[in-house]
Amino acid sequence: MDVLPLIIFLSIVLIFLLWKVYIHLKTTPKGDMEEEHKKFLREHVSFYNALNNHKKKEFEFRVRQFILAYEFVGNETEVEVQDQLLIAASAIIPIFSFKDWKYNSLKEIHVFPDNFNRSFHINQEDSNIRGLIGYGYLQGKLLISRTALYQGFEKHDDKRNTCLHEFIHLIDMEDGKVDGIPERLLAHKYAIPWMYIMKKEVVRIHNNYSDIHPYATTNAAEFLAVVSEYFFERPKDFKREHPRLFNVLNEIFKPDAAVYNQKGIEKENP
Numbered sequence: 001m002d003v004l005p006l007i008i009f010l011s012i013v014l015i016f017l018l019w020k021v022y023i024h025l026k027t028t029p030k031g032d033m034e035e036e037h038k039k040f041l042r043e044h045v046s047f048y049n050a051l052n053n054h055k056k057k058e059f060e061f062r063v064r065q066f067i068l069a070y071e072f073v074g075n076e077t078e079v080e081v082q083d084q085l086l087i088a089a090s091a092i093i094p095i096f097s098f099k100d101w102k103y104n105s106l107k108e109i110h111v112f113p114d115n116f117n118r119s120f121h122i123n124q125e126d127s128n129i130r131g132l133i134g135y136g137y138l139q140g141k142l143l144i145s146r147t148a149l150y151q152g153f154e155k156h157d158d159k160r161n162t163c164l165h166e167f168i169h170l171i172d173m174e175d176g177k178v179d180g181i182p183e184r185l186l187a188h189k190y191a192i193p194w195m196y197i198m199k200k201e202v203v204r205i206h207n208n209y210s211d212i213h214p215y216a217t218t219n220a221a222e223f224l225a226v227v228s229e230y231f232f233e234r235p236k237d238f239k240r241e242h243p244r245l246f247n248v249l250n251e252i253f254k255p256d257a258a259v260y261n262q263k264g265i266e267k268e269n270p
């Protein structure tokens with residue numbers, strides 16, 4: 001009997017398993033998060049502050065796991081650990097209730113020092129892109145401006161968070177289409193009511209009857225991303241102003257109940 005094919009097959013299986021173990025070890029954080037990094041999260045991420053101690057530990061672990069799992073590239077800048085912490089927080093906040101979630105379509109995160117233009121240059125007249133998800137040759141890349149990244153966590157009254165917005169697009173993309181219906185998270189029976197509520201709200205925005213940013217009316221994908229920013233930034237206001245939209249987003253993201261009591265950031269060294 002020719003055992004060579006069997007040996008080749010078993011070798012391939014062994015290499016595959018060793019590779020999986022290697023990736024698992026490489027992306028599993030060891031020990032606790034550094035105190036300085038926890039302090040940084042306390043000072044910038046109100047979602048984190050709202051969690052109980054047990055959940056805070058889980059958030060810290062998943063932030064570190066995210067940082068180990070993806071490649072960070074600086075464009076005309078060095079990526080700082082604080083950039084990584086805020087980007088990872090933006091990634092984990094919307095899917096915190098889904099322990100095994102992976103951003104399968106993401107490979108690299110590119111950090112720009114400021115907003116950039118279509119040729120990826122900063123400081124130009126048309127440098128107004130705050131963040132984007134790459135298509136075509138940029139497939140698998142998330143591009144983010146550091147200015148926008150920090151603004152997203154520092155200004156809570158504007159209901160905007162660019163980096164979180166881009167991760168909502170990635171969540172939407174996980175089912176193969178960026179169409180404003182995140183099928184992996186939204187049960188099929190809610191899809192039609194969701195489209196209906198969305199269309200009604202777009203009319204209200206057009207008629208100036210809504211406090212949702214008009215960029216939401218660009219298309220269904222932008223609608224989902226913009227209302228999700230508002231939902232995570234100002235959950236109480238969003239629930240009061242948009243109870244039906246709130247119910248659908250609550251169904252999609254199922255956030256930790258404590259998150260509704262976000263009070264904002266606590267500066268420790270004013």
Ligand SMILES: [Zn+2]
Pocket residue numbers: 165169221222225
């Ligand atoms: Zn968008």
